[in-house]
Structure formats: structure tokens, C-alpha cells
Amino acid sequence: MFLANGAGGGLFGLAPLIILFPVVGLFTNILFGRRRGERFVGLVASLAVALSFGVAVTQLIALLGQPEGARVIVADWIAIGSLSVPWAIQVDSLSVTMMLMVSGVSTLIHIYATGYMHADVRLQGDPARYTRFFVYFNLFVAAMMVLVTGDSFLTLFVGWEGVGLCSYLLIGFWYEKGAGGIGNAVAGKKAFITNRIGDFGFLVAMFLAYWAFGSLQFEEVFQRAEEMGPAGAGVLTAITLFLLLGATGKSAQIPLYVWLPDAMAGPTPVSALIHAATMVTAGIYMIARNHVLFGLAPASANVVALVGAATALWAASIAVGQYDIKKVLAYSTISQLGFMIAAAGLGAYVAAMFHLVTHAFFKALLFLSAGSVIQGVERGHHHAADHAPPSAGHAGEALDPNDMRQMGGLRNRMPKTFVVYVVGALALAGIPPLAGFFSKDEILAEAAHLQPAVYILLTSAAFLTAFYIGRQIWMVFFGEPRSEAAAHAQESPAVMTIPLMALALLAFFGGALNLPRVHSLGRWLAHTLGEVEAGEFRLEVAALSTALALLGIGLAWILYARRPLARGADDPLRRVLGPLFAGMERKWGVDEAYNFLFIQRYVDLSRWLGDVIEARFWHDWFHDSVLGRGYGAATRWLSEGFDLPVIDGAANGLASLTRAAADRLRIVQTGYVRTYALSLLIGVVAVLGYLLLR
Amino acid sequence: MSIPTEYVLALSAVLFSLGVIGVLVRRNALVVFMSVELMLNSANLAFIAFARAYQSLSGQVFVFFTITVAAAEVAVGLALIVAIFRSKHSIDVDQMSSLKG
Amino acid sequence: MSVDLILFFTLAAIAVITAVGMLASRNAVYSTLLLVLNFVTVAVLYLVLNAAFIAMVQVTVYAGAIMVLFLFVVMLLGSEQLPPSTRLRWQIPLAVVLGLLLLGEALYAVFSLRGSSLEAPEVAAAFGSPSSVGLFLFRSYLLPVEVASILLLVAMLGAIVLTRVERRKAK
Numbered sequence: 011m012f013l014a015n016g017a018g019g020g021l022f023g024l025a026p027l028i029i030l031f032p033v034v035g036l037f038t039n040i041l042f043g044r045r046r047g048e049r050f051v052g053l054v055a056s057l058a059v060a061l062s063f064g065v066a067v068t069q070l071i072a073l074l075g076q077p078e079g080a081r082v083i084v085a086d087w088i089a090i091g092s093l094s095v096p097w098a099i100q101v102d103s104l105s106v107t108m109m110l111m112v113s114g115v116s117t118l119i120h121i122y123a124t125g126y127m128h129a130d131v132r133l134q135g136d137p138a139r140y141t142r143f144f145v146y147f148n149l150f151v152a153a154m155m156v157l158v159t160g161d162s163f164l165t166l167f168v169g170w171e172g173v174g175l176c177s178y179l180l181i182g183f184w185y186e187k188g189a190g191g192i193g194n195a196v197a198g199k200k201a202f203i204t205n206r207i208g209d210f211g212f213l214v215a216m217f218l219a220y221w222a223f224g225s226l227q228f229e230e231v232f233q234r235a236e237e238m239g240p241a242g243a244g245v246l247t248a249i250t251l252f253l254l255l256g257a258t259g260k261s262a263q264i265p266l267y268v269w270l271p272d273a274m275a276g277p278t279p280v281s282a283l284i285h286a287a288t289m290v291t292a293g294i295y296m297i298a299r300n301h302v303l304f305g306l307a308p309a310s311a312n313v314v315a316l317v318g319a320a321t322a323l324w325a326a327s328i329a330v331g332q333y334d335i336k337k338v339l340a341y342s343t344i345s346q347l348g349f350m351i352a353a354a355g356l357g358a359y360v361a362a363m364f365h366l367v368t369h370a371f372f373k374a375l376l377f378l379s380a381g382s383v384i385q386g387v388e389r390g391h392h393h394a395a396d397h398a399p400p401s402a403g404h405a406g407e408a409l410d411p412n413d414m415r416q417m418g419g420l421r422n423r424m425p426k427t428f429v430v431y432v433v434g435a436l437a438l439a440g441i442p443p444l445a446g447f448f449s450k451d452e453i454l455a456e457a458a459h460l461q462p463a464v465y466i467l468l469t470s471a472a473f474l475t476a477f478y479i480g481r482q483i484w485m486v487f488f489g490e491p492r493s494e495a496a497a498h499a500q501e502s503p504a505v506m507t508i509p510l511m512a513l514a515l516l517a518f519f520g521g522a523l524n525l526p527r528v529h530s531l532g533r534w535l536a537h538t539l540g541e542v543e544a545g546e547f548r549l550e551v552a553a554l555s556t557a558l559a560l561l562g563i564g565l566a567w568i569l570y571a572r573r574p575l576a577r578g579a580d581d582p583l584r585r586v587l588g589p590l591f592a593g594m595e596r597k598w599g600v601d602e603a604y605n606f607l608f609i610q611r612y613v614d615l616s617r618w619l620g621d622v623i624e625a626r627f628w629h630d631w632f633h634d635s636v637l638g639r640g641y642g643a644a645t646r647w648l649s650e651g652f653d654l655p656v657i658d659g660a661a662n663g664l665a666s667l668t669r670a671a672a673d674r675l676r677i678v679q680t681g682y683v684r685t686y687a688l689s690l691l692i693g694v695v696a697v698l699g700y701l702l703l704r
Numbered sequence: 705m706s707i708p709t710e711y712v713l714a715l716s717a718v719l720f721s722l723g724v725i726g727v728l729v730r731r732n733a734l735v736v737f738m739s740v741e742l743m744l745n746s747a748n749l750a751f752i753a754f755a756r757a758y759q760s761l762s763g764q765v766f767v768f769f770t771i772t773v774a775a776a777e778v779a780v781g782l783a784l785i786v787a788i789f790r791s792k793h794s795i796d797v798d799q800m801s802s803l804k805g
Numbered sequence: 806m807s808v809d810l811i812l813f814f815t816l817a818a819i820a821v822i823t824a825v826g827m828l829a830s831r832n833a834v835y836s837t838l839l840l841v842l843n844f845v846t847v848a849v850l851y852l853v854l855n856a857a858f859i860a861m862v863q864v865t866v867y868a869g870a871i872m873v874l875f876l877f878v879v880m881l882l883g884s885e886q887l888p889p890s891t892r893l894r895w896q897i898p899l900a901v902v903l904g905l906l907l908l909g910e911a912l913y914a915v916f917s918l919r920g921s922s923l924e925a926p927e928v929a930a931a932f933g934s935p936s937s938v939g940l941f942l943f944r945s946y947l948l949p950v951e952v953a954s955i956l957l958l959v960a961m962l963g964a965i966v967l968t969r970v971e972r973r974k975a976k
Contacts, residue, residue, distance in 0.1 A: 681801025683736075687727050688896060691903050698910045707813045707853065710915050715817045715850075717911035719824055721904045726828045728900035734833055734879050738840050741871070742824060745847055748863075752856045756932070761941045764859050764933055768942065771866050772953045776960030778871050782878045783964035789882050798892060 021072035022080040024065050025099045028109060029155045031061040036148035043141035052124030055144035059120050059151050063113035069106050077537045079103065081161055088164070095226050100161035104363070104538040107531075108158035108295055111367050115287045115374050116151050118509040122378050123147065123279035125505035129385055130277055134184055143183060143277070150176035154288050158295060162227040163216045166296065170212065170260065173289045178202040180284065181276040194275040201269040208259015208266055215252035218245060232302040243307065250303050250310035253296065254317065261293030261347045263321045268601055270344055274336040278381030281336060286343050286377050287370035294347070294366055297354045301539055305357070312461075315355025319457075319467035322348030324598070326474035330481070330583070331594025334412045335380045338482055342438065343373055345471055349453055352464055358456035359539050360532040364524045365449035367531075371520050372437035372446055375513035379431040382502040382510065383486060386424045387411045390499035397498075409495050414485045416496060418575065421487040423499040426507045428487050430514040435483050437517040439476040439559045445520030447556070452524070455551045472555055476562030481570055481583075489574030712753035719746035733785050733795040737778070744774050812853060820846045833879045837872060844868035856933040 035058025043051040073079060079102030088095040099105075123143070131137045153176055157169025182198030189196075220226055222245045223234040235242060257263065262270040273285050284290070297304060297314065304311045322345045329341035346369050353362035388411045410416065421428040437446035450472065457465035491497040501507070524531035569582045584591045593599075719742060726739030748767045755763025789795055823843040827836045844867050851860035931937055942950060 679804060681804030682893060683797050683800065684728055684731075684893060684896060688900060688903070691724055691728065691900070691907065695903055695906050695910065698907070698914075702910055702914055706807060707809050711810075711813060711817075712850075712854065713915045714912055715820065717908055717915065718821055720911070721908040722821070722824045722828060724907060725900055725904035728904070729897050730828065732833055732836075734875065734882070735827075735836050738827060738836060738875060741867075741875075742827070742840065742843065745844060745867070748859075749847060749850065752851055752854050752859060755856065756854050759932070761933070761938060762945075764856050764938055765942050765946050767856070767859050768862060768938070769946075769949060769953055771862060772957065775866060775871055776956050778874060779960045779964045780967070782874060783967040786878065786882065787967050795882055 021068050022076075022082055022101055024068050025082045025101050025159065026084045028062045028065040028069070028099075028113070028159065029152050031058045031065065032148040032152040032155070034058060036145045036152070039141055039145050039148070043145070044138070048124075048128060048137075048140050051141050051144050052120075052127075055148050056117060056120040056124065058148055059113060059116045062151065062155065063110070063117050066106065066109040066113045069101050069109060073101060073103060073106050077103065079105075079538065092224065093220070093226070095162050095164045097165055098161040098227075099159040100228070101159070102538040103534050103536075104295075104298060105158050107363060107367065107535065108291075109155065111370050112151070112154050112158060112288050115370050115513075116154075116283060118512055119279050119283045119287075119374060119378065120144075120147065122282075122381075122506050122509040123277075125503050126279055126378075126381055126385065127277065129389075133385075133388060134187065139183070143180075146176055146179045146183070147279075147283070150180070150284060150289075154292075157292055161229070163219060163231075164226050166299070167209075167212060167216065170256075170292060170296075171209065173284070173292065174202065174205045174209070174260070177205070177273070177280075177284050177289055180280040181273045183276055183280065188275055197269075197272040197275040201273050204266050204269040205259045208256045211252040211255025211259065215249045215256065218249045218252065222246075222249070228299065235303055235306055246303055246307040247310050250300070250307045251313065253300060253303070254310065254314050257293030257297055257314075257351065258317065259293075260296075261290050261351060262344045263293070263317055263348060263351055264324060267321065267325065267344045268604060271337050271340045271597070274334070274340050278336070278377060278384065281340070282374045282377035282381070285340065286373040290343065290347055291350070291366050291370065294350045294354055294362055297351070298359045298363060298539065301354075301357075301359055304354075311355050311357060313355070315352045315457075315461055315464050318348045318351030318353070318355055319464040319471075320348070321345070322352065322471035323467045323474070324348075326471040326478065327594055328597050329478045330474060331581075331591055331596075332478075333414050333581075334410075335383065335414050335417075335482065335486065336377070336412055338414075338478060339373070339376055339380060342376075342475065342478070345475060346373065346438075348471070349450065349468060352468060353453040353456060356456055356460045356464065358453065358460075360524070360529075360535050361449070361452040361456050363535060364531050365453055367523060368437070368445035368449040368517070368520045371513055372434045372444075372517040375430060375434040375510060375517050376438065378506070378510055378513065379427050379434060382427045382506055383417070383420060383424065383431070383499075384411045385502060386420065386427065386499040387417060387493075387495045390423070390497065391495035393500065394494040394498040409493065411495070414482065415575070415578075415581075416493040417486045418489045418492040418496055419487070420491070420496060420499055423491075423496075424501045426501060427510070430507075430510045431487070432483065433514040433517055435479045437520075438479050439563060440472060440555055441559055442552075442556060443521060445517050445523075447552075448521035448524065448526070451552050451555055452526075454555055455548045458548065458551050469555065469558065473558040473562050476559040477566050480563035480566030484566055484569075484571035485575065488571045490577075492575065492577040709753050709757045713750055716746045716750040716753070719743075719749065731796050731798055733788075733797050733800075736797060737781055737785070741774065741778070744770060809853065813850070816846055816850045816853070820850070834876070837876050837879050840875075841868050841872045844872065854933075858933060858935040858938045861935075 035054050038054050038058075039051050043054075079100065081098050081100050083096050083098040085097045087097040127140055127143050131140050131143075150173060153169050153172025155169070157166055157173060160166035160169055178198045178201055181201055182195045185192075185195045185198070188194035216226065219231055222238075222242060223231045225231055225234070235246060238246075255266075259266045270285055270290070274281055276285075304314065325341045325344035325348060329338050329345065332338045332341060346365070350362045350365050350369070353359070353365065387409075391409050391411070433444070437444040440447045440450045442448075454465060454468055454472070457468055491499075522530075569586070575582070581591070587594075596602075723739045723741075723743035723746060726742065727736050730736055730739065748770055751763040751767045751770070753763075755761060755767075785795060788800060792799055820843055823839045823846065827839040827843065830836045830839060844863060848860045848863040848868065851857075851863060
């Protein structure tokens with residue numbers, strides 16, 4: 011597939027602006043933000059991303075006229091010997107899909123965040139930090155754009171690292187808060203380090219690709235990989251497996267998913283944008299981009315599918331046992347990402363991308379609504395404290411605003427949030443005709459067709475998905491309020507609810523992107539992804555999944571809504587499942603296992619190295635004994651063995667010699683004049699005699 | 705007068721030797737000094753002899769100067785001896801051995 | 806044997822005897838007087854040797870002034886008999902030996918190494934007269950005369966200073 015070089019139309023030349031606008035936005039906010047106030051900061055940030063969305067639309071228009079895409083070179087970057095990696099933007103259907111989704115959802119989330127952060131910085135007590143948030147947010151969008159528009163592994167990796175950095179910065183946004191005063195910072199560190207392991211995989215894959223194919227640009231690598239054919243099966247398997255490692259890091263799959271639940275420590279817009287809609291999808295995008303390589307290494311593709319499916323089921327089971335409203339959504343995200351990864355592994359890239367887009371809609375919606383719920387409860391908490399009788403202290407009720415067990419009956423207090431939340435929940439559960447149904451169903455259809463094992467795992471995960479999201483709806487919005495805060499909860503302002511409604515519409519109608527038989531997205535992506543199997547619509551699969559979804563929601567109703575939970579009551583599922591529920595609640599002990607197996611062992615190793623090697627061996631023994639004493643002995647030898655006897659001896663000896671000689675010669679100085687005269691006379695006689703007798 | 709110059713020179717040598725012996729043997733500083741005068745005198749005699757031999761008055765003029773210098777020397781030397789006597793209370797040259805090493 | 810030779814040998818003998826006497830005498834005054842006699846003898850010898858002016862200078866300056874000065878100082882200081890010395894006993898024979906050696910060498914030099922014949926020359930009668938010496942002195946040797954006068958001045962000052970410092974110290 012040879013891409014024309016921007017000859018298709020001047021619109022392609024606008025592509026670099028998609029990165030430039032957020033950069034300009036963030037620098038404007040850095041320079042002028044503090045002085046101009048919150049409204050200015052929020053406006054500039056949202057406008058920058060909105061303009062990016064506009065540029066993405068222009069790229070779409072340009073691409074409609076030239077569906078093969080174009081390659082826009084922005085700058086010469088690396089040119090060393092045979093390695094040439096210019097910074098170029100690849101505008102094709104895949105990247106434009108990502109561009110539109112990222113910029114569009116980002117715009118809505120930015121608008122939401124202006125309202126959310128306004129309340130949040132006051133709740134946390136540092137209004138001055140408002141500007142910093144939007145600087146980081148814009149930086150993230152810029153980095154994500156670099157990621158999705160990169161035409162080479164290296165450019166993609168730059169964006170990859172950039173989003174990782176922004177994720178770290180934003181998770182630890184309230185760095186001085188969290189468990190023990192450092193909890194948020196620790197979560198950010200965990201995300202960064204776990205991602206690093208994935209990045210290591212990505213880097214090794216890059217090195218192997220360069221070593222095997224002599225280039226880092228996608229088009230050249232794909233071409234040479236296809237030419238190499240079966241001979242390159244080994245290196246291709248290696249490359250793709252390392253790419254998978256990178257994807258598991260960024261897209262939170264087994265074994266590197268552990269950072270995503272902890273990342274919920276960041277403010278809710280961060281969770282929505284980065285950890286639901288955009289950054290975590292980078293792994294799936296990357297696999298889709300490298301579809302040629304995965305196609306040539308079917309073994310790796312199988313591994314990818316199995317990893318995705320296993321993760322989907324695993325994460326869904328954990329989500330069932332969580333009480334934190336955001337944690338449930340986090341594990342849900344991991345699970346849904348597993349769906350996408352599995353689809354990509356099966357070769358159903360269109361299904362994967364379709365679900366990626368719809369998931370972005372409804373998961374962002376769910377997160378933002380959860381944020382609305384949390385702030386509503388916080389507002390209710392303050393409201394209740396203000397109006398409480400004087401006898402009840404403000405700290406009388408220890409409130410965790412995220413805890414679902416302390417919510418309840420919020421559908422009456424926060425109606426708008428309730429409605430959009432239900433839309434998002436139904437989309438997630440896969441109830442027709444919402445978007446989630448179509449996208450999830452396509453994946454399930456492909457799985458049933460290609461890999462039954464994967465199909466079984468994914469279907470089980472789908473059932474659990476419906477169950478836990480139903481559980482969440484019944485616990486949060488139905489029944490009676492289980493705390494004063496919930497009883498006095500307040501709806502969020504319009505600046506937050508309007509983006510929610512926009513997302514709800516997208517979640518509702520998003521299925522139109524790729525309706526069965528029509529396959530708009532499929533045909534659109536075919537320009538980039540090659541001939542894709544148009545997944546046929548299988549009624550039995552769709553019916554089974556819908557039935558399971560309804561069953562899940564129904565079961566949840568029985569447990570949580572038929573007899574509403576009382577205040578302070580325990581989760582009824584514990585009685586039903588017993589030890590299984592304990593396992594779900596404790597996330598199956600994965601974090602503890604990692605800590606024991608790897609982290610503590612590493613700490614022990616470094617402590618051993620520090621104590622034994624560094625301190626006792628190196629410092630105490632080597633420095634003190636060997637170097638110290640050795641040097642001391644050497645200097646002592648030099649001084650006592652050499653300097654004193656030889657040099658001092660020579661000098662002193664010379665002096666004593668002189669004194670001895672002087673002592674001997676002193677005898678001549680008798681002091682008697684007569685003797686002196688005598689010596690004179692002797693001399694005269696001798697000289698005269700010599701002269702006369704010569 | 706036909707006195708051979710050699711005889712005069714021989715006499716001069718004898719007197720000189722006697723003067724040398726006197727310097728080395730006597731302990732009285734004054735006698736030592738006098739021996740030195742004797743030596744000077746013998747040199748004068750030699751000069752005169754040669755003046756007559758070479759018909760040159762330079763020799764006699766030189767004797768003149770020698771006597772002058774001798775006079776000066778004696779003046780200073782005796783002053784020194786007197787000064788030394790004042791501190792040492794002795795004119796024994798062997799007593800003046802402070803420069804003994 | 807001419808009269809001159811006899812005269813010469815007589816004078817020579819007296820000179821030598823007085824010199825020896827000066828050396829040998831235990832009494833410093835005797836030594837001084839013997840030396841005076843020596844000088845006078847030598848002065849007479851000068852006369853014989855056609856050095857009349859010098860002879861007179863010898864008698865007046867050397868024997869008359871210098872030796873009188875000596876006599877003064879001897880009278881002042883050194884007429885005591887010095888006790889015989891126990892130190893440097895070995896020096897006396899050695900000195901005598903060396904002196905004789907020196908004498909031997911000198912005589913050898915005088916009698917063996919003759920360049921030109923040194924038979925008694927004929928001299929003019931006015932050779933060595935005051936006028937001739939004076940003329941010669943003040944014509945050819947004027948500068949040395951002046952220098953000699955300065956020398957005498959310095960010597961005089963020196964003698965005064967040397968003896969004066971003692972007096973200050975005594976105070």
C-alpha cells in the first residue's frame with residue numbers, strides 16, 4: 011500500500027495542527043493561566059482540543075476524497091547512516107478514526123473537567139492547582155495525537171511514552187494526598203513502573219524489527235516482512251510477542267493490569283479520558299496498526315487472543331466484588347480492553363476498533379457520571395454537615411464519597427446523572443439497540459466463528475459485566491440512602507451534565523457506525539487494514555448474549571434491589587458465594603502476590619547489595635582494609651623504609667661527614683700565629699725549592 | 705768600591721733567614737715584630753745592591769718607600785700590641801690563640 | 806783582598822752577630838738595642854754601597870725613630886721575662902731547619918743562577934746622593950710620594966683610634 015505524499019489535497023497539510031493546537035493551548039495556560047483565572051484556563055484548554063477535533067474532521071474530509079491516505083512529513087528527525095526516521099504523520103482511515111475519537115471525546119471531557127475541577131480543587135483545598143491540571147490534560151492530548159499519527163515505530167513510541175508521562179503526572183495530581191500522605195504518588199509510580207515493563211517489550215520489538223527489516227517505518231517494515239515470508243516466522247513471532255508485552259502494559263492486560271485500579275486515585279476526568287477512552291486503547295491501536303506482522307505470525311495472534319479473553323473474564327470477576335464506584339469501572343475497563351485485545355488477536359480488527367470507539371463513548375460516560383455522583387455525594391455531605399443539629403459533629407460520619415455502600419436512592423436526588431448513567435450501563439451490558447451491543451456482539455460472533463475457547467471466556471465475561479454493572483446501578487441509585495451525605499446529595503452543574511448528555515447520545519446511537527450488513531466502519535477501515543472479513547451477523551450469538559445480559563441484570567436486581575440494602579449492611583453476595591466472593595473482593599490477591607514475588611524480592615536484593623556488597627564488602631572491607639591499610643602500609647614503607655633511612659640518611663650522613671671532616675681539619679687551626687707563620691715558611695721553602703731545582 | 709753584588713745578596717739572605725727564624729721561634733710579640741723589621745731591612749739591602757749593580761736609582765727610591773711603609777706599619781702594629789696587652793695583659797703570642805678552631 | 810772587602814766582611818759580621826744576638830736575647834730591651842746596632846751597621850754598609858742618602862734616612866728614620874718607638878713600647882710592656890713555654894717545643898728546631906733551608910736555597914739562587922756578570926761596577930760619585938735621589942724621586946715617583954704621605958696619615962689615625970677605643974671602654 012503505497013501512500014501518496016500529501017498530493018491528495020491541501021487539507022492533508024493541516025494534519026500537524028492536530029498536535030500543534032493542544033501544545034499552543036498548554037503553553038498559553040503555562041504563561042498566562044494563573045493570572046487570567048479559571049475561566050480562561052478552561053476555555054483555552056477546551057478550545058485547543060476542540061480545534062484539534064476540527065482538524066481531525068478536515069482530515070476525514072480529505073480522506074474521503076483520497077481513501078488510501080497520505081503521509082505528511084513534519085520534520086527531519088533522525089538520519090544516521092542507514093537509519094532514517096523523519097517525523098511524519100500518517101493520515102489513513104485507521105489513524106483518522108483514532109484522531110476523531112480521541113479529540114472528540116477529549117473535548118467533551120475537557121468541558122466536563124472545567125466544572126469538575128472547579129469543585130475538586132476547592133474540596134481538596136488548593137485552588138491554584140487548577141491551571142496545572144489543564145496544562146497536563148492538553149499535554150496528554152498532544153502526546154496521544156503524536157501516538158496515533160506516527161508513521162513509524164519510533165514516532166509512535168514517543169507518543170507512547172508521552173501519554174505514560176501524562177498518566178503519571180495526572181494520577182499523582184494530588185500528590186500529597188492519598189493513603190499515608192503519599193498514596194496518590196505511589197499509585198502514579200506504580201503506573202509508571204508497570205508501564206515501563208511494557209515499554210521494555212515495545213523497545214525490544216523495535217530493535218528486533220530494525221535488526222530484521224532495516225527500517226522503523228511501518229510501511230517499509232510491513233513490505234519487507236511480507237517479502238520475507240515464512241523465513242522470518244521466528245523473528246516475527248518474537249517481535250509480535252514483545253509488542254504484545256508492550257500492549258499488556260499500556261492497555262492493562264494480564265500480567266500488567268495492576269496499575270489501572272490504583273490509577274483511580276487521580277481525578278475522575280483523568281480516569282475517564284486516559285484510563286478509559288484514550289491511553290489504554292493505544293495498545294489495541296498499536297496491534298491494529300501492526301496487523302501485517304500479526305497476520306504473518308499466527309502463533310502470537312493466538313496468544314494475544316487468549317490473553318485478552320482471559321483478562322476479560324478475570325477482571326470482570328474482580329469487578330463483581332468491589333465497593334468503590336470507580337474501581338468497579340476500572341476493572342470493567344480492563345475487562346472490555348480484554349475484549350478488544352481478544353478481537354485483535356483473532357484478526358477481527360474492525361470489531362476491535364468498533365468496540366474501541368463505542369467503549370470510549372460509554373466508558374467515558376460512565377466515569378464522568380461516576381464523578382458527578384461522587385461530587386454530588388460530597389456536596390450532600392457538606393450540606394448535611396451545615397444543616398445538622400449542633401449535637402452531631404461534622405466528623406460524626408466518616409465519609410468515603412466513592413463507597414457504593416454509603417450511597418443509595420440517588421435517582422431522586424440526581425436525576426440527570428441517573429439517566430445518563432443508565433444509558434452508559436446498558437451500553438456496557440450490551441443491551442440492544444445501544445452501541446455496546448453491536449460492537450460487543452461483533453466480537454463474540456467472530457470469536458464463535460474462529461476460536462470457541464475465546465468465545466466461551468468472552469461470553470462468561472459478558473455475563474459478569476451485566477451483573478456487576480447492574481449491581482452498581484441498583485446499589486447507587488435505588489433503595490434508600492444509606493448515609494446522610496447520600497440523603498442530601500445534589501445534582502451537578504450544567505457544565506458537567508451537558509457533556510454527559512452528549513456522550514449519552516453517542517453511546518445510544520454509536521452503534522450506527524458499523525451496523526451489520528452495512529459495515530460502514532469496516533469498509534472504511536478496509537482501506538488501511540486490507541481485506542477484512544465482514545463478520546456476518548449470527549442471530550444465535552446475539553440472542554444468547556442479550557439473554558445473558560438481561561439475566562445478569564435481573565440477578566443483580568434480586569440481590570440488591572428487591573430487598574434494598576440497609577445502612578451498614580454487608581454485601582448479600584457474600585452469603586451466596588462465600589469464599590469466591592472474598593477472592594473477588596480481594597482482587598484474587600494478585601497485587602499481594604506481585605509484591606511478595608517481585609517487589610519484596612527486589613527490595614531484599616537491593617538491601618543485600620547495599621548492606622553486604624556496598625557497605626560491608628566495599629566500604630568496610632575493601633576501602634578500609636585493602637585500600638586504607640594498603641595505602642597506609644605503602645606510605646609507611648615510603649616514609650620509614652625509604653624516606654627516613656635513605657633520604658634522611660643521605661642528608662644527615664652528608665652533614666655528619668662534613669662535621670667529621672671539619673673536626674679533623676679543625677686541628678690545623680691551632681690559634682698560634684707562630685704555627686701559621688711556620689706553615690707559610692714551609693710553603694715558601696717548598697715553592698722556592700721547586701722553582702730553583704726545576 | 706768593588707764589593708761583588710753576590711756577597712751583599714748573600715748577607716741579605718742571611719739576615720732574612722735570621723728574621724724568619726726569629727718570627728717563628730720567639731714568643732715575645734715585640735721581638736717577633738722586630739724580626740719582621742729585620743726581614744724588611746734585609747730586603748732593603750738587596751735593593752740597594754741591585755741599584756748599584758744596574759746603575760739605577762729606582763732601587764734606592766724603593767728603599768725609601770719601604771722605610772716609609774715600615775714606619776707606618778710599626779706605628780699601627782705597636783698600637784695593636786698595646787691594645788692587645790690592655791685586654792690580655794700579656795705579649796706572649798701564644799696567649800693570643802682565640803682563633804683556635 | 807781589598808780594603809772594601811775587609812770592610813764589607815767586618816760590617817757583615819757585626820750585622821749578623823747583632824741579629825743573632827737580638828734573636829737570642831732573653832731581655833727585650835737588649836733585643837731592641839741590638840737591633841738598633843744592626844740597623845746602624847747596615848746604614849754604614851749602605852754608605853759603602855753608594856747609597857748615601859738612604860743611609861742617612863736609615864739612621865734617622867729606621868734606627869732613630871722606629872726603633873725608639875719600639876723601645877718605648879718595650880719599656881711600657883714587654884720587659885718582663887716570659888716564662889719558658891711548654892707548648893710548640895717542636896717548632897723551634899723545625900723553624901731553624903727551615904730557615905737554614907731557606908738560606909741554602911737563597912744562596913744557591915744567588916751564586917748559581919747568574920744571568921749576566923755581576924762584577925763590581927764602576928759607579929759615579931754622585932750616585933746615591935741626596936740631590937740625585939731627590940730629583941729622581943720627585944720627577945718619576947711623585948705619585949708614590951703623595952700616596953706614601955697619605956699612608957702615613959692613615960697610619961697615624963689608625964694608631965690613635967686603636968688606642969683610643971680602649972680608653973672609652975675603660976670608662
